[in-house]
Amino acid sequence: MIRIGCGSAFDRDRLDWAEDMAYSGIVDYMGFDSLAERSMALNQLRKLEDPGAGWLRRIDNPAPGFDPRLGEIATRLAPYVRDGGTVIGNFGAANPEAGGELVVDRLREAGATGVKVGVITGDDVLAQVLDRDLYLPEQGCNVSEIKDRVLSANAYIGADPVVEALQQGARFILGGRLADPSPYVGAICHVNGWALDDWDRVAVATAAGHLLECGTSITGGNYADPPYNEVANWLNLSFPWCEVDDDHIVVSKLPGSGGVVNERTTKLQLTYEVHDPANYLTPDVTADYSQAVVRELGPDRVALSGISGRPRPDKLKVLVGLDMGWKVFAEISYGGPGCVERARLAGDIVRARVASRDADIIEWRTDVIGVNALYGESLEGGYPADVRIRIAARTKTKAGAEIVLEEAEYLPISGPAAGGGRGAVNLQRAIGVTPAFLPREDVPLKVKVHTV
DSSP states (O other): EEEEEEESSSSTHHHHHHHHHHSSSSSSSSOOOOOOHHHHHHHHHHHHHHHHHHHHHGGSSOOOTGGGGOOHHHHHTTHHHHHEEEEEEOTTTHHHHHHHHHHHHHHHTTTTOOEEEEEOOBOOOOOHHHHHEEEEETTTEGGGGGGGGEEEEOOOOHHHHHHHHHTTTTSEEEEEETTTTTHHHHHHHHHOOOOTOOOHHHHHHHHHHHHHTTTTGTTTTTTBBBHHHHHHHHGGGGEEEEEEEESSSEEEEEEOOOOOHHHHHHHHHHTTTTTTTOOEEOSSSSOOOTOEEEEEEETTEEEEEEOEOOOOSSSEEEEEEEHHHHHHHEEEESSSHHHHHHHHHHHHHHHHHTTOOOOOEEEEEEEETTTTTTTTTSOOOOSSSSSEEEEEESSSHHHHHHHHHHHHHHHHOOOOOOOEEEEEEEEEEEEEEEEEEEEEOOOOEEEEEEEO
């Protein structure tokens, strides 16, 4: 049986909770899911601007002004891996090789000499996507038709290289676009001696990884909905951990921590992002959750059984990054009688001013937050005491985005009346992502192990 804990659910998750898990004495393995579509695209953008960048910045010592809770992961977990613990994550993002070099340096500085660092590469499949001229279903065209906008392509890869790195003795493993549950799947199958084509067991490992990958979502984070679902001690939530053997999973949290693990939180997370419970497609297996049984064994201890699996898909999903121009948004608040009308007028004013200039607008949107930002006109309510207008645009050029920002900045001065609280101004490159599907044999993966 393996006991494995969660270390993060996204790229800027709380490192102090990961430390709590690592040094609890409960788990010998930890998985870190640090990538989503947006974060992968942002790291590809960083690599385009600096070929030595593109790894997740949280593995390094924080730069001045950067929250130390979000960085230093290699340094702060160095004693854990030095003393026999294992860390597995997709920290490499768009540049696993450079990220691996950094981890080796930080572990050496922290005194974790002798530790082996595994670096997984091969998920960067831009050349293959271009050569095969893949069809992009969301764009309704082949890659060649928008080739000048294609910036990157990364395949979602599975547990095979994780197992290979573990077999070579690596205790800090990083890759690029490892699929969310796959760091856990690799560790579970390695420790339990499960073959990666034993589909029922790989499906069990995938279900465990799926429960763990979203962190506090299963320990009360996304469960809280007062007064219906109350969660205790919000300041001390715990990441989850699992014990896994041949046919069942038990999920729990750290003793004495806040939050809750119960039948409902487990079912909520089990079904999260699973469009077809009988055919959950991952790089490792086609998992069947349709006959899953969830039962509480005791306080904050829940068992999951009834998971089965079938062969994994022949093709891997690829995340293709596209140049979408530039995006900009600005906000300002209005309150009191007439606040909705003044906010809408503010949006109309900025739109008209921008239209009179050459801003190369691709998309434009205004939302009155507090009125129609989430539900449009489908959910009615009383007249609000205050609102916030959000003006957003996507432009072909940076100069066009700067025009939008410039015109929005006139609002507190030139009206409408009583606007204030201007903030949340942002301007950045717009990197879109769209899926494609590549034959598995076109994604050659490599594992290189370094010794600190």
